[in-house]
Amino acid sequence: MTLTKNLVAAFLVVSTLFITACGFTLRGTSQAMQIPAPYAAVFINIQDTPALHALKQPLIQELKLIGVTNTQNSNQQIEIKNLRFQRYELVGTLTEIRLVLTADVIFTANDGRKLSDSVQVEHSYQYNEASVTPQDQQGEQVKPWLYDELAKRITQKYHAFALEAKSQ
Structure with missing residues (x-):
């Protein structure tokens, strides 16, 4: 049981890091979206x-x-x-x-x-x-x-x- 929990936790951590590493960001949080002053x-x-x-x-x-x-x-x-x-x-x-x-x-x-x-x-x-x-x-x-x-x-x-x- 703990092995499956550890695998799920590891999968979540890796997938989160993968998504942020590929450039995915939530709308409105990126500095690139900011308009020049x-x-x-x-x-x-x-x-x-x-x-x-x-x-x-x-x-x-x-x-x-x-x-x-x-x-x-x-x-x-x-x-x-x-x-x-x-x-x-x-x-x-x-x-x-x-x-x-x-x-x-x-x-x-x-x-x-x-x-x-x-x-x-x-x-x-x-x-x-x-x-x-x-x-x-x-x-x-x-x-x-x-x-x-x-x-x-x-x-x-x-x-x-x-x-x-x-x-x-």
Whole structure:
């Protein structure tokens, strides 16, 4: 009995050391996740439209997760333009629908360095037109998810932009 307990304990110790040795860390505990100090404040430049406003709050929340605050008086800037939904349908009795949300994003640093990129997320689902409900309710439910995913993607790109500037 004690031999099995010792083997289990040894296995747990070895597996724990192996996992930490291979670079595994819990989210938020790594120093690599920390944003460089000059990039810890950013101005989010978004036009005041309902679609862009729906993106701004998830973006602010995602930036907070990596230690970035939104402020009006920052030289760093994330400018988001031309937010657009595209809907593609493969029509049949069971319709395959693909929703694509795309935005043009410009990251600007203190030194005037800019990075322009088009960021896109998509989600596919099936809609049965022969069902009792004539409305595509799932399409409306997917839109907030698309905004959240686009905010995550923009945050990842800003984080990479800041780390690249730090390494130069």
